[in-house]
Amino acid sequence: MSDSETGFGKGCHLHLIDGSAYIFRAYHALPPLARKSDGLPVGAVAGFCNMLWRYLGENGASADAPTHAAVIFDYSSKTFRNEIYDLYKANRPEPPEDLRPQFPLTRDASRAFNLATIEIEDFEADDIIATLARQAREAGGRVTIISSDKDLMQLVGGGVEMLEPMKNKLIGVEEVREKFGVGPERVADVQALAGDSVDNVPGAPGIGIKTAALLINEYGDLETLLARAEEIKQPKRRAALIDNADLIRISKRLVLLDDKTPLDFALDDLEVRAPDAQALLGFLNDMEFRTLTRRVAEHFGTEPPALPQSTATGQTETAEAKAPDHPDFDKADYICIRDLGTLKTWISEIEEIGYVAVDTETTSLDEMRAELVGISLCLTAGRAAYIPLQHRAGGGDLFGSTELVAGQLALDDVLALLKPVLEDQAILKIGQNMKYDAKIFANLGISVSPIDDTMLMSYALHGGLHGHGMDALSDRYLNHQPIPIKTLLGGGKSAITFDRVGIDDATRYAAEDADITLRLWELFKPRLHGAQVSRVYETLERPLVPVLAQMERTGIKVDRDILSRMSNAFAQKMAGLEAEIHELAGERFNVGSPKQLGEILFDKMSLQGGKKGKTGAYATGADVLEDLAAEGHDLPARVLDWRQLSKLKSTYTDALQDHIHPETGRVHTSYVITGAVTGRLASTDPNLQNIPIRSEEGRRIRTAFVAEKGHKLVALDYSQIELRILAHIADIDSLKAAFREGQDIHAMTASEMFGVPLAEMTPEIRRQAKAINFGVIYGISGFGLARNLRIPRSDAQAFIDTYFERFPGIRAYMDGTVEFAKREGRVETLFGRRVHTPEINTKGPGAGFAKRAAINAPIQGTAADIIRRAMIRLPEVIADLPAKMLLQVHDELVFEVAEDAVEEVTEKVRAVMEAASEPVLRLDVPLVVDAGVGDTWAEAH
DNA sequence: CTCGTCACG
């Protein structure tokens, strides 16, 4: 330990930059970029250089500037940890091909910036960082580790802190505690227990960070815990620790950073040096980074060197222009409006500007039950206001006070002033998930229009890349973490509603939401055009908001008595089955527990079946039980019956009753526009898109969905829409002709493939062809088809080969789509909706998923776009008819129609649906819509 | 709070 004999000491500040993490960040954050002159991939290098330049800019002037700094890299993926555990990081994908040649270039870049550049064979960057941090700490200096790697959190404390580079967030002991539930010195213990699937650290099965922290806090440290594992009360936990003690100890050695890495230099060698203009400019110029070269040249007051050739423009610009925004939220100017004068001033300003960001605070996420508590507005970034309206005193008497807090404007007065603004066609109302706010205002007789929605803008721009909730968007695009609602409302049983939140807290929270919304809007709005998704946003996303809001508020009538009677019947049958099952098993157990069932079947009765998956539990899915039942075992057959009833009862007949609105007597689902990456909607609370129909027993549940007296339910659905779209996209003449002639498409496929004339078609052959047709839409694989049809894999593969031979255009479509996705990172529907496929160029099973998803997305997505177009047109078409649109189930729309108008409505809706792709898109195949009418949904289908 | 299971298109 002679390394403290250097000049580094008290007053010194060492920055340690995790170079490898920077590279991966840069690589994934930026579009692929190649050097113009020779095509060398340099996107990650460009991003890396930009980061370093920004880093130097931010730190050079700061009072807390580092005196010493180094960039540390991983030497290779193999380290001493592989000696301890050969599977360490074994499932880490290989770096992408176009990244590999950039690794040495990033070292060159780091040196060009005159930063000490360190990598050591056999040791991870983390170990080197740990060693340097220890040395600096022992010498009395301070250390800042610039990285987001959670492993490094072990090092925090005693003058060492971390800086999360993207969010610019400091991580100290408190933040580590927040993340791991223990202090930095025990982080490795928690990691050893919890394991890490990314690095393939085994840990203890069934124990995550939460449980691990709990145990470590109770027993002090890992060794004590392992020594006293017998004392643990929970049998599963106890067993997990005792059985895996060795693995846990190995895990600890894997996660524990080695702060004794042999180094052949001293801290003093890391002293910060100004970059050498010549060297840096030379390197940047070599890389042909035009913008950065110019910027750096300006900084040094020299001329940028001449480029190797004059054409080096284009892509480099776009890549380098993507510096994240850094709005300063600290300066935010938020007010609370408590008098009408101030409100009027704000309103005149809104009228002048012509737009405003709006957000409502309410007592519930369910718009049908929510009460308005307050409204926030934002005019310009940083300037926002909150209008408290219905805050109530918290605590108080046992029954919950209903007293309004003083100092709030009267709801009616405020709405009277705001209604003209919210309904003014010349004022754009901007929201995040506007459907919610629009429904709240609709409850109060206000029809908000026109609107913009930042959530939908993000969906159009970034579908497939990430979620579109406000927290995620703010974090990602504004580098700002909004106040979590949990800090105001608490969690779990003791959670309060927003009306019980203090007005000061509410103002900070609500005004911030409107502020963030406005900032996101300013950022996204101009990007829509550049990304060529303006039309998608304007014609497929935004106009859907009022349509869905109306459908959701209308709801569908559900007959409680029918459900209740079915629930009782199911309960009786289940009890009978349960008794039989216990009898067959020879003991009582919870039939609903896959774990207990697995043990009964495979341990006690020793039937054939294997362990599965990460948790080590037996698989007891329907396919497994069906196989066992087919072998003549009664118990699994009974369990299958029991499960069906259990599902129907708990998910449908019981749960649906709770969703019947007390006042309307109807069920009001909520559609999530951004719910599926393909453009499909998702339905929640309750999900009305998965009401049973395939089994006779389940189908009866649809008899509880009824029409109002004097009305009928009319259901219209697209016939084979996805196969028709496939025929069009892949341009398959024979399929297109079959659809034009109205043939049975599965029979026709079977006939083509197996050479059976249509007249001699058997149901079995047709069934197989049908499975293949579906498989094609899903991105077929021999394995998948074999499993679906329960035939040998070789047979399935032979089917697929025959299919592709007969329909070569389909294979061409698939290959072309995957090719496009690999090149562009996304696929598109026929209407231009973009679905990103970030995983497609990775190695490992993820790429397989991404490939099939890429094949499926244009088909499923185009179908979704078409029904969206129909839904958007329909309100106007049925406006003067006694008909309401109630539900959408992907390819089906359900209406409630006065009896005497059924025929007219059906034909008008059918016409709109069948022509929904036009005039933008003229399909080579007809779209056919089937219709059904009845008193209940079961009859209408 | 995650997993297995199963309902739909």
Added chain:
DNA sequence: GACGTACGTGACGAGT
């Protein structure tokens, strides 16, 4: 050459 796979969802109970 092995691996692990049909696409897209949401809700429930069990178990921790």
